[in-house]
Amino acid sequence: MPIGEKPGRHMAAEVNEQPAVWQRILADQRRIREIAARLAARRPRFVLLAARGTSDHAALYAKYLVEITHELPAGLVSPSTLTSYGARPRLDEVLLIAVSQSGHSPDLVRTIEIGRAQGALTLAVTNNAASPLAQASELNLDIRAGVERAVAATKSYTAQLLTLYLLLLHMRGGEGRAAERMPEWGRQMLDQGGALARIAERYRFAERLVVTARGYSYATAREAALKLMETSYIAAQAFSGADLLHGPLAMIDPLVPVLAVIPEGVGGRAMLPVLARLKEARADVFTIGNASAVASSSAGLVLPEGVAEEVSPILEILPFQMLALHLALARGADPDAPRRLSKVTETL
Amino acid sequence: MPIGEKPGRHMAAEVNEQPAVWQRILADQRRIREIAARLAARRPRFVLLAARGTSDHAALYAKYLVEITHELPAGLVSPSTLTSYGARPRLDEVLLIAVSQSGHSPDLVRTIEIGRAQGALTLAVTNNAASPLAQASELNLDIRAGVERAVAATKSYTAQLLTLYLLLLHMRGGEGRAAERMPEWGRQMLDQGGALARIAERYRFAERLVVTARGYSYATAREAALKLMETSYIAAQAFSGADLLHGPLAMIDPLVPVLAVIPEGVGGRAMLPVLARLKEARADVFTIGNASAVASSSAGLVLPEGVAEEVSPILEILPFQMLALHLALARGADPDAPRRLSKVTETL
Numbered sequence: 001m002p003i004g005e006k007p008g009r010h011m012a013a014e015v016n017e018q019p020a021v022w023q024r025i026l027a028d029q030r031r032i033r034e035i036a037a038r039l040a041a042r043r044p045r046f047v048l049l050a051a052r053g054t055s056d057h058a059a060l061y062a063k064y065l066v067e068i069t070h071e072l073p074a075g076l077v078s079p080s081t082l083t084s085y086g087a088r089p090r091l092d093e094v095l096l097i098a099v100s101q102s103g104h105s106p107d108l109v110r111t112i113e114i115g116r117a118q119g120a121l122t123l124a125v126t127n128n129a130a131s132p133l134a135q136a137s138e139l140n141l142d143i144r145a146g147v148e149r150a151v152a153a154t155k156s157y158t159a160q161l162l163t164l165y166l167l168l169l170h171m172r173g174g175e176g177r178a179a180e181r182m183p184e185w186g187r188q189m190l191d192q193g194g195a196l197a198r199i200a201e202r203y204r205f206a207e208r209l210v211v212t213a214r215g216y217s218y219a220t221a222r223e224a225a226l227k228l229m230e231t232s233y234i235a236a237q238a239f240s241g242a243d244l245l246h247g248p249l250a251m252i253d254p255l256v257p258v259l260a261v262i263p264e265g266v267g268g269r270a271m272l273p274v275l276a277r278l279k280e281a282r283a284d285v286f287t288i289g290n291a292s293a294v295a296s297s298s299a300g301l302v303l304p305e306g307v308a309e310e311v312s313p314i315l316e317i318l319p320f321q322m323l324a325l326h327l328a329l330a331r332g333a334d335p336d337a338p339r340r341l342s343k344v345t346e347t348l
Numbered sequence: 349m350p351i352g353e354k355p356g357r358h359m360a361a362e363v364n365e366q367p368a369v370w371q372r373i374l375a376d377q378r379r380i381r382e383i384a385a386r387l388a389a390r391r392p393r394f395v396l397l398a399a400r401g402t403s404d405h406a407a408l409y410a411k412y413l414v415e416i417t418h419e420l421p422a423g424l425v426s427p428s429t430l431t432s433y434g435a436r437p438r439l440d441e442v443l444l445i446a447v448s449q450s451g452h453s454p455d456l457v458r459t460i461e462i463g464r465a466q467g468a469l470t471l472a473v474t475n476n477a478a479s480p481l482a483q484a485s486e487l488n489l490d491i492r493a494g495v496e497r498a499v500a501a502t503k504s505y506t507a508q509l510l511t512l513y514l515l516l517l518h519m520r521g522g523e524g525r526a527a528e529r530m531p532e533w534g535r536q537m538l539d540q541g542g543a544l545a546r547i548a549e550r551y552r553f554a555e556r557l558v559v560t561a562r563g564y565s566y567a568t569a570r571e572a573a574l575k576l577m578e579t580s581y582i583a584a585q586a587f588s589g590a591d592l593l594h595g596p597l598a599m600i601d602p603l604v605p606v607l608a609v610i611p612e613g614v615g616g617r618a619m620l621p622v623l624a625r626l627k628e629a630r631a632d633v634f635t636i637g638n639a640s641a642v643a644s645s646s647a648g649l650v651l652p653e654g655v656a657e658e659v660s661p662i663l664e665i666l667p668f669q670m671l672a673l674h675l676a677l678a679r680g681a682d683p684d685a686p687r688r689l690s691k692v693t694e695t696l
Contacts (some may be wrong), residue, residue: 005493021538022424045394045438045441046393046421046423047396047690048421048423049395051596052590052591053591053594053595054594054595056591056594063426064426064429066424066427067426067433067435067437068435071435071436071437071438072689073394073396073423073437073438073439073442074423075396075411075421075422075423075424076423076424077421078411078412078415079411079590080416080563080588080590080614080615080618081416081563083616084562084563084618085416085563085614087415087417087419087453088419088654089415089420089421090419091391091421091422093393094421107590111370129371143468183536207555207556207583208555208556208583213428214428214432215428215429215432215433218426226595226596229595229596229598229599230595230596230598230599231598233598233599233601234599235555235556235583235585235599235604237583237585240426240427241429242400242428242455243400243401243404243694244403245693246400246402246404246693246695247402247574247689247693248574248577249577249578249580249688249689250578250581250641250686250687251577251578251581251582251583252688256583259523266428267428267432269432270428270432270696273696279690280688297446306608308420312391325449330440338598339598340597340598340600340625340628340629341595341597341598345593345594346595346636347594348618348621
C-alpha cells in the first residue's frame with residue numbers, strides 16, 4: 001500500500017457508491033430486458049447456478065427467486081463434478097447461470113463451456129463483459145458496477161442482486177415497482193454509518209459470531225458472515241434459521257453473539273420461532289429487520305418501511321458491510337487488502 | 349439422565365455399532381434393488397434432495413453421486429420455498445428424495461406432499477418406515493440403522509450414506525464391489541479410538557476450527573463440523589477447498605486449527621493446491637486421508653488403502669465422530685444430550 005493511503009478507503013468508497021450504482025442499473029434496463037426475453041423464449045425447465053465466494057451468495061438469492069417466483073426447480077452446481085470428475089450431464093431445457101465479479105475463475109469458465117456443449121442455455125453475469133467467462137457464455141450480462149478495488153466485494157454484490165432480480169422479474173413479465181426506491185432507501189441505510197461504528201465496538205473482541213436468517217435473507221446471512229471473515233478474521237458462521245435448530249443451536253450461549261436478519265414478510269415471520277429459541281438460550285441477538293423484531297431483540301437496526309421482501313437483501317447487506325469495515329479497522333486489518341487474498345481468485 | 353449413566357455412552361455404542369449396521373445393509377439389498385429398479389424405470393431428468401442437519405450432509409453426498417455417476421443435474425431444495433412461500437413448481441420428470449433419520453420434521457413431510465402433488469417421483473429415506481415422512485412418500489426406503497438414542501446422529505448418518513450409495517449404484521446397473529469391505533475397514537478405523545482420544549487433547553482448549561475437503565468428501569467436512577458444534581460447542585466451520593480460497597482463507601493463521609479430508613482420488617488431488625495455500629498461512633493442518641497427504645500435514649490419520657473415493661465418506665467420518673465424542677467429554681458436555689437439542693427437531 002503506497003504511503004498515505006488509508007486502510008479501507010476503497011471499501012468505504014465502494015460501500016457508499018452503491019445507491020448510485022443501483023440508480024444506473026434501474027435507469028437503463030434495456031440490456032436486462034433483452035436478455036430476459038431471450039431466456040423466456042427458450043422456456044427453461046430447470047435452472048442451475050454456478051458461482052464462488054460472494055457471487056455464490058448472489059446465486060443463492062437468485063435460486064430463491066427462481067424457486068418462488070418462477071416456480072422452477074433449481075440447483076447450485078458443484079463445479080468440481082464437471083471440471084475435476086468429468087461429468088457430462090444432459091442439459092437441454094436447462095438454464096445455466098454463472099455469476100462472477102471478475103469473470104476470471106477457470107473453474108467457472110470451464111463449467112460454462114461444458115454446460116454449453118451439453119445443451120444448456122448459458123448466461124454469464126459479470127462485472128467485466130470482456131472477461132473469459134462472459135466470452136465463453138452464449139449470453140452475458142454486465143452488472144455495470146464499475147471497477148471494484150477493495151478485495152472485499154461490496155458494490156458488485158448488490159449490483160449482482162439487483163441485476164438478477166430485474167432479469168428474473170422481466171423474464172416472467174413482471175413490473176419493477178419493488179426496486180424503484182432502492183437508491184433512496186440505500187442512502188437512508190448508509191446514513192446510519194455512525195451507528196454502525198458504535199455497534200462495531202460491541203464485537204471488537206469477539207472471536208466468533210453467528211448470523212442467521214431464512215428465505216431470501218439467508219443469502220444476506222451467508223454474505224454477512226463471509227464479509228466478517230475476510231475483513232475481520234472473525235469466525236463468523238451463517239445458518240438458515242431452520243438449520244440452526246437442527247444442531248448448531250447447542251453451541252449458542254450468552255457469549256456467542258448472534259446477528260439476525262428479520263425483514264417484513266414470509267422469511268421474517270419464519271424466523272420468529274428461531275428468535276424464541278435464541279431467547280431461551282439467553283443469546284445476545286442483534287437484529288437487522290422490522291421494528292417489532294428489533295424490539296424483541298437485545299439491540300438492532302430497523303430497515304426502511306415498505307420494502308418488499310424479495311428485494312430486501314439488496315438493502316440488508318449494507319449495515320453488515322459497514323460493520324465489517326469498522327470492525328476490520330478497529331482490529332487493525334485493512335479490508336481493502338485482506339491477508340492472503342487477491343481480487344481475482346483462480347480455482348480449478 | 350438417570351444416576352449412574354455415563355455421559356456419551358449411547359454415542360460411543362452407536363459409533364462402534366456402525367460396521368455391524370453396514371454389514372446388515374450389505375447382506376440384504378433386496379429392498380434397495382427393488383426401489384432402484386422403480387426409480388430407473390421412471391427415468392428422472394432432474395434430482396432434488398431435501399433434508400436438514402446431519403441428513404442434509406447425506407443428501408449432499410448423494411448430490412455428488414447423482415451429478416458424477418448419473419450425470420444428471422441436481423439441487424438441494426430450500427424447503428421454505430414450498431412450505432412458507434407457497435411455490436408450486438412443475439415437477440414431472442423430477443425425482444425428489446427426502447432424507448431424515450426420524451422422518452418427523454413437518455417441513456420435510458410437507459415438501460414431499462407438495463412434490464408428489466406437483467408430479468415428482470417421491471422417495472423418503474428414513475430410519476423409521478412408519479414415520480409420517482415415509483408414509484407421505486410414494487416410495488420409501490428404511491436405512492435399518494436400529495434405534496438411535498444419542499442426539500448426535502452417527503450410525504444413522506453412515507447408514508444413510510451406504511443406502512444412498514447402493515441405491516444410486518443399482519439404479520444405474522452398477523456392481524457393489526467398492527462397498528464390500530466397508531465393515532472390515534470400519535473396524536480398522538474404530539481400532540484407532542485410542543489415538544483419537546490423544547488427538548482430542550490437541551483441541552481441548554480451541555474455541556474455533558475449520559474443516560475442509562472437496563468433491564465427495566465435502567459432505568464429510570460439513571458433517572464433521574456439525575458433529576463438533578453440537579457435541580463440543582466449538583465454532584467449527586466447514587468449507588469446500590475451493591470456497592476456502594475465495595475469502596475465508598484470510599482468517600486462517602497458526603492459531604486456527606484446520607482439519608482436512610484428503611482421500612485418494614480426484615477430490616483429494618484437488619485439495620493439494622489448498623494444502624499448499626494453508627502451508628503458506630503456516631496453518632496447523634490435521635489431515636485424515638491418504639499417506640502422502642498426511643505426510644505433508646502437521647499431523648494426521650491414514651485411511652485404509654484401496655478405498656474407492658465414492659465410498660470413502662462412509663469411513664472418513666468415523667474419526668471425526670470419535671474426536672467429537674472425546675472432545676465433548678473432555679470439555680464436560682454430554683454428547684448423548686447436547687444442551688437445547690432433542691432427538692427429533694420439528695421445523696416448519
